[in-house]
Amino acid sequence: MIHEMKDHIELGKTGEDLAVKHLESNDYQILERNWHWGKQEIDIIARQGNFIVIVEVKTRQSNFFAEPETSVTKSKQRILIGAANAYVRYKRLQGEVRFDIIALLIQPNGVHLNHIVDAFYATL
Numbered sequence: 001m002i003h004e005m006k007d008h009i010e011l012g013k014t015g016e017d018l019a020v021k022h023l024e025s026n027d028y029q030i031l032e033r034n035w036h037w038g039k040q041e042i043d044i045i046a047r048q049g050n051f052i053v054i055v056e057v058k059t060r061q062s063n064f065f066a067e068p069e070t071s072v073t074k075s076k077q078r079i080l081i082g083a084a085n086a087y088v089r090y091k092r093l094q095g096e097v098r099f100d101i102i103a104l105l106i107q108p109n110g111v112h113l114n115h116i117v118d119a120f121y122a123t124l
Contacts, residue, residue, distance in 0.1 A: 011106065015059025016043055019102040022113055028053065032087075040083040044102075050095045054084045056119075059104045069103040069116060081122045097122065 020030055023046050031052075032045040044055035056072050077099070084097050101119040105112040 011059050011061065012057070014106065015102075015104045016057050018104055018106075018111060018113065019044060019055065019057045022102065022115065023053075023055070035083070035087060037083045037086040037090075040079050042080060042083050042087065045084075045087060047095070048098075051098045052084075052088060052093055052095045053098050053100055054080055054087075055100045055102055056080060057102050057104070059106060061106055067103060067114075069101045069114065069119070072101055072119065077120050084122070 016033065020033065023030065023044065026048075028046040028048045030044065030046050032042070035042045035045055042054055043057040044053075046053045046055060056076070058069055058071055080099060084099070087093075088097060098118055099120050099122070101116040103114045103116065
């Protein structure tokens with residue numbers, strides 16, 4: 001069980017590292033990684049032009065049960081929206097907030113990255 005947990009954490013970190021590389025190569029400025037507000041966490045906070053981009057990274061080794069992005073539920077969206085609001089207030093940032101999902105499927109034959117821009121809106 002501990003070995004599985006370690007593998008899961010390492011897989012998540014690998015996914016986040018790949019997501020950061022993808023964002024940087026597309027002219028995003030990384031502001032924060034793993035930003036915490038209470039028990040809530042935002043994987044990546046970036047800036048792209050006037051947008052403050054809140055990025056949730058989902059990494060899997062298989063899409064047998066579902067695509068990784070389907071695990072960003074309405075409940076998880078509400079948590080991200082609350083944390084994003086706190087971050088913007090805390091840092092006194094200006095700009096429009098956007099929520100993206102980067103879903104990664106890491107398999108022996110390669111990595112599939114799906115960057116979903118405007119994955120959901122803060123209207124929940």
